[in-house]
Amino acid sequence: MTTLTPPISDAQIRALKVGDPVEVTGTLFTGRDAVHKYLAKGGALPAGLDLRGGILYHCGPVVIKDEAGRWKVVAAGPTTSTREEPYQARIIEQFGLRGVIGKGGMGERTLAACQAHGCAYLHAVGGAAQVLAECITAVRNVYFLEEFGSPEAIWELEVERFPAVVTMDARGGSLHRDVFEASRAALAERL
Template sequence: MTEFSLSTPLDEAAIRQLNIGDVVYLNGTIFTGRDEVHIHALKLLNEGKDIPVELKDAALFHCGPIMQKEHEKWHLVAAGPTTSSRMNSLEPEFISKFGVRAIIGKGGMSKPTLDVMGDFGCVYLAITGGAALLAAKGIKNVLGVHWLDLGMPEALWVLESQNFGPLIVAMDSHGKSLYEKVRSDTERNMEDVRKILKLD
């Protein structure tokens, strides 16, 4: 369990040094993006249009925060992760076309995403689901928001992080996934489980 403190923009070397089980703390800009941001950004890209932010070497946070506006300035209240698997079908294209280097979320993602992470040099960083105030402590500032018409949870928020974590490297750029490891452990445990339940 090696600990790393990384700053955005993230270069490939910084990402390739990470292995599953490592702990990461992030500094610098983080973009939120969930279902609608993925759909909207890919649609614009495929129409040859620009999106309002630079996602190359960026960290993308699967998160729909609670924000409050005070004196014309957005203030972050709570910001835990959403379930990443909802973005399974969109993430491989999103990573390879925009050049994202780190996905922050919970629950893990599918094999096609793991494969693209290996090809391109990207990692999946697991943050504790539901621990939204702990996560918010690592966000120092709300730098801006785009596509607010998608609704507060679905908008693209630009956040400034400081010591954001602890994040667990759960899928690395070497084809390894903690979730796959847990899945094979689960299969191995199944015999004991079935015994407890008196199943055949």
């Protein structure tokens, strides 16, 4: 089991390979459809927010305010990553991401960007919103809450032992490509 704590080095990411289980301890930033489109079209990050060496989590959490007025994440699993395929490669390059957490995998452009810039796709279990929310120890900040709404905002989260599996590595490996090809061949035999 590899523990990843952002900021992550190029060497540490390149050491990972498809199938490796990892746990993230440290800071995660959520970002999904609205954030990806905004950043890929030239939008700027809010002042003071730096994603370099960091991990972007494709997630729109359920967040409520507790009695004391503090943010509380009550559910926080990954969303389907493939929707960000048109934008992800550019964001990995421009903002220096070392990791993307999501579900369902991504395509060839993202895979090439992972290889070129030293990034890995980390697959969390889709739908496992409670187990993953339990790993969140604090909500540090929220950005773009007004503009994009709660699920689409950038939430800055502290996590402890957040579990994921490397399914796309920085060496050109993709479990998603492999499973798709194998399942397509298996189906062809059964038609």
